Amino acid sequence: xxxxxxxxxxxxxxxxxxxxxxxxxxxxxxxxxxxxxxxxxxxxxxxxxxxxxxxxxxxxxxxxxxxxxxxxxxxxxxxxxxxxxxxxxxxxxxxxxxxxxxxxxxxxxxxxxxxxxxxxxxxxxxxxxxxxxxxxxxxxxxxxxxxxxxxxxxxxxxxxxxxxxxxxxxxxxxxxxxxxxxxxxxxxxxxxxxxxxxxxxxxxxxxxxxxxxxxxxxxxxxxxxxxxxxxxxxxxxxxxxxxxxxxxxxxxxxxxxxxxxxxxxxxxxxxxxxxxxxxxxxxxxxxxxxxxxxxxxxxxxxxxxxxxxxxxxxxxxxxxxxxxxxxxxxxxxxxxxxxxxxxxxxxxxxxxxxxxxxxxxxxxxxxxxxxxxxxxxxxxxxxxxxxxxxxxxxxxxxxxxxxxxxxxxxxxxxxxxxxxx
Numbered sequence: 219x220x221x222x223x224x225x226x227x228x229x230x231x232x233x234x235x236x237x238x239x240x241x242x243x244x245x246x247x248x249x250x251x252x253x254x255x256x257x258x259x260x261x262x263x264x265x266x267x268x269x270x271x272x273x274x275x276x277x278x279x280x281x282x283x284x285x286x287x288x289x290x291x292x293x294x295x296x297x298x299x300x301x302x303x304x305x306x307x308x309x310x311x312x313x314x315x316x317x318x319x320x321x322x323x324x325x326x327x328x329x330x331x332x333x334x335x336x337x338x339x340x341x342x343x344x345x346x347x348x349x350x351x352x353x354x355x356x357x358x359x360x361x362x363x364x365x366x367x368x369x370x371x372x373x374x375x376x377x378x379x380x381x382x383x384x385x386x387x388x389x390x391x392x393x394x395x396x397x398x399x400x401x402x403x404x405x406x407x408x409x410x411x412x413x414x415x416x417x418x419x420x421x422x423x424x425x426x427x428x429x430x431x432x433x434x435x436x437x438x439x440x441x442x443x444x445x446x447x448x449x450x451x452x453x454x455x456x457x458x459x460x461x462x463x464x465x466x467x468x469x470x471x472x473x474x475x476x477x478x479x480x481x482x483x484x485x486x487x488x489x490x491x492x493x494x495x496x497x498x499x500x501x502x503x504x505x506x507x508x509x510x511x512x513x514x515x516x517x518x519x520x521x522x523x524x525x526x527x528x529x530x531x532x533x534x535x536x537x538x539x540x541x542x543x544x545x546x547x548x549x550x551x552x553x554x555x556x557x558x559x560x561x562x563x564x565x566x567x568x569x570x571x572x573x574x575x576x577x578x579x580x581x582x583x584x585x586x587x588x589x590x591x592x593x594x595x596x597x598x599x600x601x602x603x604x605x606x607x608x609x610x611x612x613x614x615x616x617x618x619x620x621x622x623x624x625x626x627x628x629x630x631x632x633x634x635x636x637x638x639x
Contacts, residue, residue: 252280255537260285261292261307263476264494264559265385265522269592270550278544280537288474289422296321296525305538306525310357310381311424313525314622317360317369317380322525324363324378329539332546335563340383340521341375345613354428354446354619357383357521381523382542383562385554388517388612392479392493396507397486405429405513406436408490409463418482418491419460421472423633425620428518429492430456432617436515446621450628457632461639472637476500483508495558498605503595510558510605516617517606523562555579556592560609582608 259266263286271282282305287295293315296306300321308316316322327333338344343351343358361383362376363369371380393402398413408417408429420426431445434456442452463469470488473479479497482488484506493510501508524545526538544550551561552570556579561567568576577583582604589598598604606612623629 251533252278252537252540255280255534256283257281257304257534257538257541258283258285258302259305259307260287260295260303261522262286262289262309264496265307265554267553269553273549274541274544277549278537278540282541289425290474300527301529304527304530304534305541306527307384307522308381308525309520309522309620310360311355311520311620311622313380313523314355314360315626316525317363317371320369321528322380323528323530324366324368324380325382325526325539325542326366327375327377327379329543330379330382330546331543332563332566335565336383336546337560337562337564339386339613340523340562345610349614352519352616352618353442353444354621356619357386357523361523379523381525382546383521383523384545384550385523385559385561386519386521386613387495387559388519388606388616389492389494390513390517390606391511392483392491392498392501393509393511394483394486394489394507395509397489402490402511403514404436405432405515408433409437409459409468411466411468413468413490415467415470416487416489417468418471418473418479418488419469420479420492421474421637423630424622424626425518425520426492427453427456427623427629427633428618428620430460432515432518434459436513445618447623448625448629450625453625453629453632457636461636464636464639499557499591499597502597503591503593512606512612516615517612518618518620519613519616520620521562553592556590558604560613564609578602578604580609582611 259282266284266286271284274282292308293312296308296316297319340357340361343356360371361379362372363378363380364372364376365378368378391408419429431442434440435442439459440455442448471482476494476497479493480500484501484504498508498510524542530538546563548566548570551567555561555567574586578585578589585598585600585602587600588596591597
């Protein structure tokens with residue numbers, strides 16, 4: 219074995235990374251055995267990135283084939299085509315729909331090197347011991363199962379995870395401050411007639427309904443018992459408000475993909491809309507003012523993770539665990555944090571970011587110099603602050619998580635009526 223070449227070769231070149239990698243409990247995979255392995259991964263465009271696949275090949279030696287789909291297509295594939303993938307890169311609200319099908323296999327946390335460093339949001343639901351768990355499908359509520367063959371969810375850390383968490387964020391509305399010309403402080407502004415024909419909301423029902431709820435609650439129109447698990451009456455009232463706004467011409471368009479939201483905002487056709495962090499980054503990288511606006515009611519949050527197909531076994535399964543451990547070891551986290559996301563293990567990401575980047579993205583400090591995107595585009599300059607501030611300030615103000623409700627089928631039917639109205 220001493221003559222064999224370890225596949226984490228490039229990671230072993232750096233001191234801190236070498237220590238972390240050498241401690242990995244996953245099976246030791248050797249380059250000559252693993253180089254012919256291909257793992258098929260699919261998920262949304264948020265994290266299925268060509269740069270990650272390239273880095274996997276460089277660091278681990280095997281091939282990662284990535285397919286990017288919209289959230290609804292991701293859900294359908296994970297639930298109905300278990301033989302078409304090895305790795306499902308999905309969100310936790312999607313896990314609630316997919317896990318009971320038995321298409322994914324439980325993952326042994328003893329094989330995850332940095333498990334103890336995963337933020338509390340994914341382990342017990344709390345950022346700090348004093349945190350109040352937000353409404354909706356909080357990741358920890360669907361993050362653990364009873365055992366290796368489990369298709370259930372359990373409340374405690376059981377040693378068996380449904381998904382290994384990777385990425386998350388506190389979402390809000392994106393705005394064009396140059397075209398609006400005044401402060402925006404509340405979710406209610408999405409339906410302000412001042413922005414008639416220049417507003418947009420995303421057309422993904424399980425996410426869009428939560429944005430709607432934040433707006434309706436901010437307007438004082440509806441007081442939800444639980445925004446993440448509405449009654450049919452609450453769904454009806456929510457949809458009625460938005461259908462009325464749609465018929466009045468409030469919305470310029472509805473989007474499903476990252477690129478659509480970028481084009482709407484960059485063109486100026488839309489000045490206020492549901493957005494995702496890398497879309498804000500993409501607009502800014504074009505030199506166009508765009509802000510991920512902190513709002514007084516708080517954030518709508520989401521989290522994602524890696525799930526493994528039930529059919530994955532043998533060396534391919536060992537390779538998948540290698541990949542997961544590599545994913546949490548820092549390089550990917552640093553890449554994603556430069557898009558405005560957060561890593562499930564922030565402290566390893568810090569090793570792959572400059573002190574100025576870490577200060578800007580994570581600690582809420584003013585930038586000392588230029589802040590660049592993962593592709594090298596300038597996003598901020600000296601003295602600039604991140605929208606919403608530090609990690610604790612943003613993730614500490616989560617009002618709800620993307621959710622799958624008990625009345626999900628009813629909600630989807632009503633959502634489709636809204637889109638068709």
